[in-house]
Amino acid sequence: MSAVPAATILPTRHFEDRGHALKRRNIVEKAWWLFAARGYASVRIADIAAASGMTDSTVHYYFRTKREIFAEALRYSVKLAFDRQIAELHLFPDPVDRLKRLAFLQLPAGERGHAEMSIWLQTWAEAAVDPAWQEGHEQSYRRWSQTVHDIIVDGQNRGCFTLVDADDLTMQLTAVIDGLNIKVLTGMLTPDQMYAQIEKFIDRTIVTPNS
Numbered sequence: 001m002s003a004v005p006a007a008t009i010l011p012t013r014h015f016e017d018r019g020h021a022l023k024r025r026n027i028v029e030k031a032w033w034l035f036a037a038r039g040y041a042s043v044r045i046a047d048i049a050a051a052s053g054m055t056d057s058t059v060h061y062y063f064r065t066k067r068e069i070f071a072e073a074l075r076y077s078v079k080l081a082f083d084r085q086i087a088e089l090h091l092f093p094d095p096v097d098r099l100k101r102l103a104f105l106q107l108p109a110g111e112r113g114h115a116e117m118s119i120w121l122q123t124w125a126e127a128a129v130d131p132a133w134q135e136g137h138e139q140s141y142r143r144w145s146q147t148v149h150d151i152i153v154d155g156q157n158r159g160c161f162t163l164v165d166a167d168d169l170t171m172q173l174t175a176v177i178d179g180l181n182i183k184v185l186t187g188m189l190t191p192d193q194m195y196a197q198i199e200k201f202i203d204r205t206i207v208t209p210n211s
Contacts, residue, residue, distance in 0.1 A: 024062045027052050032073040036115035040070055040122050070122075071136060077119045078140050080112075081105070085147065095155030096207055099173075102151060103198045106144075106177055108184050109191035117181050145174055152206065161206050169206055176201050 030051040034043045045066055049059045063069045084105050092098035108117035123140075127133040149170040155161035161169070180197055183189040189197075 020062075023052075023054070023058070027054070027059055027062055028069065028072045028076050031069045032076055032119065033115060035070060035073055035122065036118040040066075040126070073119055074123055074136065074140060077116050078143065080116060081144065095151055095158055095160045096202070099148070099151045099155065099206070100199060100202060102147065103173075103177060103202070104195060106181070107191045107195055108181055113191070114185070117185055121182065121185055145170055148174055155206070160208060162208055172205065173198075173201065 027048060031043070031048045034047055034051060038047075043066070045056050045059055048066075048069065049056045052059065059069075063072070085102065088101060088105065089098055092101050108114045123133065123137050127137040149166055152161055152166045152169050152173075156163055156166060177198060180189060180194040184191055184194050
């Protein structure tokens with residue numbers, strides 16, 4: 001139901017004992033919240049250390065740079081989205097309902113949803129000006145895009161969706177969702193208004209009239 005993420009875009013696996021693994025995860029989760037709330041540029045290693053209840057040197061033991069921590073925070077966001085999709089999408093056998101539910105799961109609603117989208121928006125901004133960020137962003141985004149594509153193809157095979165090229169429909173829908181996410185994060189729309197616009201787009205552009 002949801003495209004399986006490549007190992008390279010999920011939280012990095014390390015061969016270490018449980019204690020070290022928990023400390024590493026604590027750093028990433030606390031940093032994730034800080035990056036989401038303040039922005040990458042405004043967060044210092046000292047801030048991450050304080051939030052994690054550790055010293056700066058302990059944070060540096062697990063991560064050489066702040067950029068490395070942010071990259072892991074993006075992988076954490078990918079895992080959060082994937083876990084939600086795995087838990088819910090199989091409950092919606094109808095492709096129309098499943099596609100709308102997938103869109104609903106991407107809303108920047110609530111504290112966690114807003115934080116998750118903030119991480120993505122910052123990643124887009126960095127990738128726009130720094131080619132070194134582009135590969136990680138592309139790999140992470142491809143999984144989400146593939147999930148949308150797979151649902152659209154399933155709907156086309158069942159006669160629920162228009163037979164317009166699935167790649168084109170995927171590009172259009174993901175672009176609409178991305179643009180609306182920016183409007184929500186910048187206070188121009190509410191999540192409910194965003195979802196209403198997505199539903200209208202899906203019904204108008206993707207769903208066949210008699211579905």
